[in-house]
Amino acid sequence: MGSEKPFTLSRDDRTLILALEGKVGSLNAADLLSEVDVLLDEVNWDGIDGVVVDFADVDYFGSEVLEAILRVWNRVHPAGGRLAVCNLSDVGRDILSLSRFDTLWQVADSREAAVQIAKGA
């Protein structure tokens, strides 16, 4: 199994969008957190008001992915930033609900809706 890039990045004005790639799971846990650390170091967070995490390509995920998103949240939230997740599968919604992260992050049905949430609209 070759290494898959854990996510792709894009921006919508002052909103950072992380689209999780493929089967982000245990195999990529260390890689995922490594990439998140790089992201946290390299992005100019002064120019970011919110983050969207798009799960469109991910059927299910485990605690390691939650950990990765939490790191991003811990960077953006203290400065008043927002984080929204979108395009979760039914199982993904269960995972977020069980782990109670849906009390921290808003869940949207689409990327567009998530971007609006992240912008504070």
Added chain:
Amino acid sequence: MTTVLVVDDAATDRQLAGGLLKADTDWTVLYAVDGKDALREIELHVPDIVLTDLQMPEMNGLELVAAMKKGYPLIPVVLMTAKGSEEIAVQALQAGAASYVPKRSLADEVQEIIRRILSASREERSYARLMHRLSRHESSFVLENDLALIPSVVHYVQQLITQLRFCDEPERLRIGVALEEALLNAYYHGNLEVSSALRETDHMAYYELARQRAAEEPYCNRRIYVEARLSPTEALCIVRDSGPGFDPSEVPDATDPANLERPCGRGLLLMRTFMDEVRFNDMGNEVTLVKRRQKEAHESDSEAN
């Protein structure tokens, strides 16, 4: 008797393809004018194979391939390509079409390609029929400390669950999450004895320590033992590591708001929530995960009466 469905919005192309398919064969040929029409024909007649044009109104060849992958995954689709449709053909092949034949080569190649795809498809269908009759399966694995093996084991068990028709797709995914968490616990905390406390303070050090220990004695000699016992009514997985074990009652409650942002306990929470039963041995180095098949509503009603 082989039945081929030809899908093309051009009447002359349909007739040409149909004529070539019927020449010197006893095949039955059906026709449809576009993807939507094709799906209606497939529902009525269930052909053995579909030969489709790509650029059509209403529903094009790519959309038809996607719809068939979902609704009729065992009926192969062969594309008829023409100049200008190369890009959509590539997409359709990536989406699951079995093969393609250029329209200019139809006379020379179409029968041979259809025969070849049908032969492979029949073997696949027979195998699928057999697997749907699988009544029980037991597997045992002995894994060395290799993270790459974990998703493979999860995928293997999920495939068996599909073949046994044990549960629906969301439930199958949940079982996969639970099993993966159990295997990760066995790997990191069991065999490599890397503590969650380290992950809380420095996750890079956590993974670096795991990487180092995976290559050092005694950790590198430890194994993860996996047993899967599956039947149409129950899925049971046992995961045992070779480490010293732990006390599950000492794991922080991940649902406690005070622990929301701590990494420990989430895996166990997912296991306990997604499975009907999670039990540890006394030592804490073996976990048994059990999922029982949910009864359909009509089965429950029958029993009640």
